[in-house]
Amino acid sequence: MVKSxxxxxxxxxxxxxxxxxxxxxxxxxxGHDEPGGGFIAGLVAAGAFTLYLFAFGVSATKEVLRMVxxxxxxGVGLLLGMISVVPAWFMGQPFLxxxxxxxxxxxxxxxxxxxxxVGVYLAxxxxxxxxxxxxxxxxxxxx
Amino acid sequence: MQLAVLMGFVLAASSPLLNRWFGHRASFVLxxxxxxxxxxxxxxxxxxxxxxxxxxxxxxxxxxxxSLTFMLDGLSLLFGLLITVIGxxxxxxxxxxxxxxxxxxxxxLALVAFMVSMLGLVLADGLITLFVFWELTSITSxxxxxxxxxNIEARKSARQGLFVTVAGGLALMAGLVLLGVASGNWSLYExxxxxxxxxxxxxxxxxxxxxxxxxxxxxxxxxxxxxxxNAMAAPTPVSAxxxxxxxxxxxxxxxxxxxxxxxxxxxxxxxxxxxxxTTMLTGAFLAIHxxxxxxxxxxxxxxxxxxxxMLVGIGTDYAMTAFVTFLLAHSMYKGALFMVAGILDxxxxxxxxxxxxxxxxxxxxxxxxxxxxxxxxxxxxPLFGFIGKELMLEAVLAAxxxxxxxxxxxxxxAILTIAVAAIIALRPxxxxxxxxPKTPHEAPFSMLLGPGLLAxxxxxxxxxxxxxxxxxxxxxxxxxxxxxxxxxxxxxxxGINVALIMSLVSLGLGFLLFKHWDRVRSHLATLxxxxxxxxxxxxxxxxxxxxxxSEWQTRLLQNGYMRNYILVMLLVLIALIGNSILLRHxxxxxxxxxxxxxxVVVVGTMVMGAIFATIxxxxxxxxxxxxxxxxxxxxxxxxxxxxxxxxxxxxxETLTVILLVLVLFRLPRFSNLSTNLExxxxxxxxxxxxxxIFLLIxxxxxxxxxxxxxxxxxENSAPLAYGRNIVNVILVDYRALDTLGEMFVLxxxxxxxxxxxxxxxxxxxxxxxxxNTKEPYDG
Numbered sequence: 001m002v003k004s005x006x007x008x009x010x011x012x013x014x015x016x017x018x019x020x021x022x023x024x025x026x027x028x029x030x031g032h033d034e035p036g037g038g039f040i041a042g043l044v045a046a047g048a049f050t051l052y053l054f055a056f057g058v059s060a061t062k063e064v065l066r067m068v069x070x071x072x073x074x075g076v077g078l079l080l081g082m083i084s085v086v087p088a089w090f091m092g093q094p095f096l097x098x099x100x101x102x103x104x105x106x107x108x109x110x111x112x113x114x115x116x117x118v119g120v121y122l123a124x125x126x127x128x129x130x131x132x133x134x135x136x137x138x139x140x141x142x143x
Numbered sequence: 144m145q146l147a148v149l150m151g152f153v154l155a156a157s158s159p160l161l162n163r164w165f166g167h168r169a170s171f172v173l174x175x176x177x178x179x180x181x182x183x184x185x186x187x188x189x190x191x192x193x194x195x196x197x198x199x200x201x202x203x204x205x206x207x208x209x210s211l212t213f214m215l216d217g218l219s220l221l222f223g224l225l226i227t228v229i230g231x232x233x234x235x236x237x238x239x240x241x242x243x244x245x246x247x248x249x250x251x252l253a254l255v256a257f258m259v260s261m262l263g264l265v266l267a268d269g270l271i272t273l274f275v276f277w278e279l280t281s282i283t284s285x286x287x288x289x290x291x292x293x294n295i296e297a298r299k300s301a302r303q304g305l306f307v308t309v310a311g312g313l314a315l316m317a318g319l320v321l322l323g324v325a326s327g328n329w330s331l332y333e334x335x336x337x338x339x340x341x342x343x344x345x346x347x348x349x350x351x352x353x354x355x356x357x358x359x360x361x362x363x364x365x366x367x368x369x370x371x372x373n374a375m376a377a378p379t380p381v382s383a384x385x386x387x388x389x390x391x392x393x394x395x396x397x398x399x400x401x402x403x404x405x406x407x408x409x410x411x412x413x414x415x416x417x418x419x420x421t422t423m424l425t426g427a428f429l430a431i432h433x434x435x436x437x438x439x440x441x442x443x444x445x446x447x448x449x450x451x452x453m454l455v456g457i458g459t460d461y462a463m464t465a466f467v468t469f470l471l472a473h474s475m476y477k478g479a480l481f482m483v484a485g486i487l488d489x490x491x492x493x494x495x496x497x498x499x500x501x502x503x504x505x506x507x508x509x510x511x512x513x514x515x516x517x518x519x520x521x522x523x524x525p526l527f528g529f530i531g532k533e534l535m536l537e538a539v540l541a542a543x544x545x546x547x548x549x550x551x552x553x554x555x556x557a558i559l560t561i562a563v564a565a566i567i568a569l570r571p572x573x574x575x576x577x578x579x580p581k582t583p584h585e586a587p588f589s590m591l592l593g594p595g596l597l598a599x600x601x602x603x604x605x606x607x608x609x610x611x612x613x614x615x616x617x618x619x620x621x622x623x624x625x626x627x628x629x630x631x632x633x634x635x636x637x638g639i640n641v642a643l644i645m646s647l648v649s650l651g652l653g654f655l656l657f658k659h660w661d662r663v664r665s666h667l668a669t670l671x672x673x674x675x676x677x678x679x680x681x682x683x684x685x686x687x688x689x690x691x692x693s694e695w696q697t698r699l700l701q702n703g704y705m706r707n708y709i710l711v712m713l714l715v716l717i718a719l720i721g722n723s724i725l726l727r728h729x730x731x732x733x734x735x736x737x738x739x740x741x742x743v744v745v746v747g748t749m750v751m752g753a754i755f756a757t758i759x760x761x762x763x764x765x766x767x768x769x770x771x772x773x774x775x776x777x778x779x780x781x782x783x784x785x786x787x788x789x790x791x792x793x794x795x796e797t798l799t800v801i802l803l804v805l806v807l808f809r810l811p812r813f814s815n816l817s818t819n820l821e822x823x824x825x826x827x828x829x830x831x832x833x834x835x836i837f838l839l840i841x842x843x844x845x846x847x848x849x850x851x852x853x854x855x856x857x858e859n860s861a862p863l864a865y866g867r868n869i870v871n872v873i874l875v876d877y878r879a880l881d882t883l884g885e886m887f888v889l890x891x892x893x894x895x896x897x898x899x900x901x902x903x904x905x906x907x908x909x910x911x912x913x914x915n916t917k918e919p920y921d922g
Contacts, residue, residue: 032866035786043794074890081883098876113875123886127893134900135805
C-alpha cells in the first residue's frame with residue numbers, strides 16, 4: 001500500500017532525515033532552558049525516521065537503524081530513566097532528587113534530569129517507531 | 144541483622160548458581176544460612192532473657208514513618224529459632240528428597256526466599272514492614288505449593304491458597320492501618336509501651352475483626368481451613384516446612400503478638416475460643432476420614448492451629464505457658480512426621496497408609512523416628528508433646544468463658560489425635576507387608592538427619608525441659624505473649640489431676656478408635672454427601688460466580704466496538720463531572736468578552752473543523768477536519784505563549800495523521816452503521832459532554848481555592864532546578880516521578896500495539912486467546 005515515494009520525496013528524505021535528527025538532539029539538549037525537551041525531541045526524531053520510512057520502506061529503514069530494534073530503544077529509555085534515580089540515593093537524598101555536575105572544559109551542565117530526558121527521548125522514539133514499523137510491516141505483507 | 148536477612152534474598156536468587164557449583168551438595172551449603180542466623184539468635188538469647196526486647200533500628204522511609212526496625216523479644220526469638228532450625232533441616236532433607244530433580248534450583252530459590260520472608264515477618268517491628276513480609280510469605284508459598292506446575296491439581300491448590308491468604312492479607316492491611324491510626328504509632332514496640340488502652344478505642348471492633356480475618360485465613364482456622372489440606376499438593380519438604388512450622392503459624396504469631404494490647408476483651412476471648420475450639424474439632428474429625436498420610440497430617444495440623452488459637456483466646460497466664468509449649472512441641476513433632484511421610488512416599492511410591500505395612504524391618508531408623516514423633520503427637524509421656532497437651536488441658540480447665548464447650552472439643556480432639564498418631568506410627572511399619580509401587584529401603588542420611596534431630600529434640604526436651612535453656616526460652620516467649628512477666632517451669636509430673644486422668648482416658652479411647660479405624664472409616668464414608676457442603680463448596684461457588692460475572696460484564700463492556708467504548712467512557716465522565724459540578728459547586732458563567740480578532744478566527748476555524756468532521760461523508764475528510772482542529776489548538780497554545788505545548792501539539796497532530804494514513808486503507812468502507820435513534824442518542828451524549836466541559840472550564844476558572852503552585856514553580860525553576868524552561872523542569876525535575884510513570888505507560892501501550900499487530904498477523908492469537916480465557920477456572 002505505502003509504496004516507495006517519488007524522486008522528490010526520496011531526495012528530500014535523504015537530506016532531511018539527518019537534519020531532523022540533528023535538530024532533535026539540539027531540541028533535547030536545549031530543553032532545560034529553551035522550548036524543547038525529551039518528549040518533543042523524541043517526536044521530531046520519530047518524524048525523521050517516519051519520513052525515511054515513507055520514502056524507502058521498512059527494510060531500508062531497518063538498515064539505517066542498523067541493529068537497533070525500536071523495541072530495544074523503549075527498554076533502554078526506561079532503563080536510563082531508572083538509572084537517573086540512583087545518584088540521589090548515594091547522596092542520601094530523597095528519591096529522584098536532581099544532581100548537577102559541571103564538566104569543566106566545555107562548560108557543560110551534566111545532570112540527572114538530562115539523563116532522564118534522554119531516557120524520555122529514547123522511550124518516545126522507540127514507542128512511536130515501534131508502532132509505525134509494526135503497522136508498515138502488516139501492510140507490506142498484505143497486498 | 145537486617146542486612147543478613149535481606150542478604151537471604153540475594154542468596155535465594157543465587158541458588159541456581161550454587162546448584163551449578165556444588166551439585167547435589169548445594170542444599171548443605173544453603174542450609175548454612177539458616178544455621179548461621181540460628182547461631183546469631185542463640186547468641187542474642189541471654190541478653191533478651193535478662194534485658195527484655197532488643198531493638199535493631201533501621202530507617203526505611205523516615206518521612207512516612209516506615210522503618211525496617213527489627214525487634215527481638217522472647218516470642219520472635221522462639222519463632223525465629225523454629226524457622227531457622229527447621230528450615231535448615233528441611234533444606235538438607237529436600238536435597239535428598241528432590242535429588243536429581245531438574246528444577247531443584249527453582250525449589251531452593253523459592254524455599255530460601257520464603258524462609259527469609261518468614262524471618263522478616265516474625266522479626267519486624269514496623270506494622271508496614273510486617274505486612275510486606277506477610278505478603279511475601281503468601282507469594283513465595285504460592286510458588287512452593289505450585290512447584291509441580293505441570294500438575295493441574297497443584298496449580299489449583301496453589302491458587303486457592305493464594306486467594307484465601309491474600310484476601311485475608313487485604314483484611315490484615317486494613318486492620319494494621321486501623322491499628323496504626325488508633326494508636327498513632329507504627330511500631331509494635333512503641334504500641335506495646337503505650338499508656339492508653341487500645342481496647343477502649345472507638346476503632347477497636349473493626350480493627351480487631353480485620354486483624355483476625357487476616358490471621359485466621361493464614362492460619363487455616365475454620366471456616367478457612369480448606370486450603371491447607373489442598374496445599375498438600377506441594378512437595379513434602381514444603382509441607383513439612385510451611386504447613387507445620389512456619390507459614391500457617393504466621394497467623395498464630397500475629398495473634399500472640401497482639402494479645403497483650405488487644406486481648407482479654409469479651410469479643411477477643413469469644414471469637415478466639417470458639418473459632419479455635421471449632422477448628423480443633425473440625426481438623427481432628429476430618430483427619431480420620433483420610434488414608435493419605437499427608438492429608439492425615441494436614442488435618443491434624445489444623446487441629447493444632449485451632450488449639451493454639453484457642454489458647455491465645457483464653458489469655459490466662461496458664462494458657463500462655465501452654466501456648467508457647469504446645470507451639471514448640473507441635474513444630475518439632477509435626478515437622479518430623481511430615482518428613483517421615485515424605486520418606487515413606489519417596490521410598491514406597493504411595494501416600495496411602497492402608498497400602499503400606501511391615502516396613503519396620505526395612506526402614507528401622509525411619510520407623511523409630513516416626514514412633515517417637517507420633518508419641519509426642521499423641522501426648523504420651525515422657526515426650527515433650529505430653530507436657531504441651533497437659534498444659535493445654537489444664538489451661539482449658541482453668542478457662543473463664545466457654546469452658547464446657549472447649550473442654551468437650553479438646554477431649555474429643557485428643558482422642559481423635561491419638562488415633563491419627565497411632566495410624567501414622569503403626570500402620571505403615573507393623574502388620575503384613577504390602578506390595579508397593581516401589582521397593583522400599585532405608586532413606587539416605589540427608590533425609591534422616593532433619594526428622595531425626597527433631598525427634599531427638601521432642602524426646603530430650605520432654606525428659607529435661609530445662610535442657611539447652613528450654614525453660615528460659617519459653618519463659619521469655621510466654622512473657623512476650625502475656626505482656627507481664629511470667630515464670631515457666633516445665634516438668635513431666637504434675638501429680639494426679641483432672642488433666643492427667645483425661646489424658647489417660649483419651650489415650651485408651653484413641654487406641655480403641657485406631658483398632659477399629661477401617662470400620663469407622665467405612666461408616667464415615669456414608670457422610671460424604673453431607674461433607675460436600677463444606678466451606679470449600681462455598682469457595683468454589685464464589686469463584687465460579689466471579690468468573691461468570693466477569694464474563695458477563697466483559698461481554699457487556701468490552702464488545703470490541705470503538706463507538707461503544709467511547710460511549711461508555713463519556714457516560715462515566717458525564718456522571719462524574721456532572722455530579723461534582725452541579726451538586727457540589729454551582730456552575731459559574733462569568734463571561735467577559737475581552738477577545739482579540741485573531742483569537743476569534745482561530746476558534747472559528749476550530750468550530751468549523753469540528754462541525755465538518757461530524758457531517759463529512761468521507762473518512763479522509765473527517766481526518767483532515769480533526770487535523771485542522773488539532774493545528775488550531777496548537778496555534779492557541781502559541782498565542783498564549785506556551786511554545787512547548789504548541790510544538791508538542793503540532794508534532795502529535797502530525798504523527799496522528801501519519802498513523803491514520805497507515806491504517807486508513809485497512810479500515811472497512813466508510814458507512815453509516817448506526818440507526819437514526821442511535822445517532823440521536825450519540826448526539827445527545829456528545830452535546831451533554833461538551834456543555835459540561837464548558838461549564839467545568841468556566842467554573843474552574845472562576846474558583847481559586849488554592850494559591851496556584853505555578854507561582855512557586857516559576858520562582859524556583861531557575862535557582863533550584865537550574866532551568867529556565869519551566870515546562871521541561873516540571874517534566875524532568877518537579878514531577879519526574881509522574882513522567883517516569885508516563886514513560887512506562889507509553890512503553891506498555893507501544894508494546895501492546897506491537898504485540899497486537901504481530902499476533903494478528905501471525906494468526907496465532909485465536910488459539911492462544913482461547914487457552915487464556917479458559918484458564919482461570921477450569922482447573
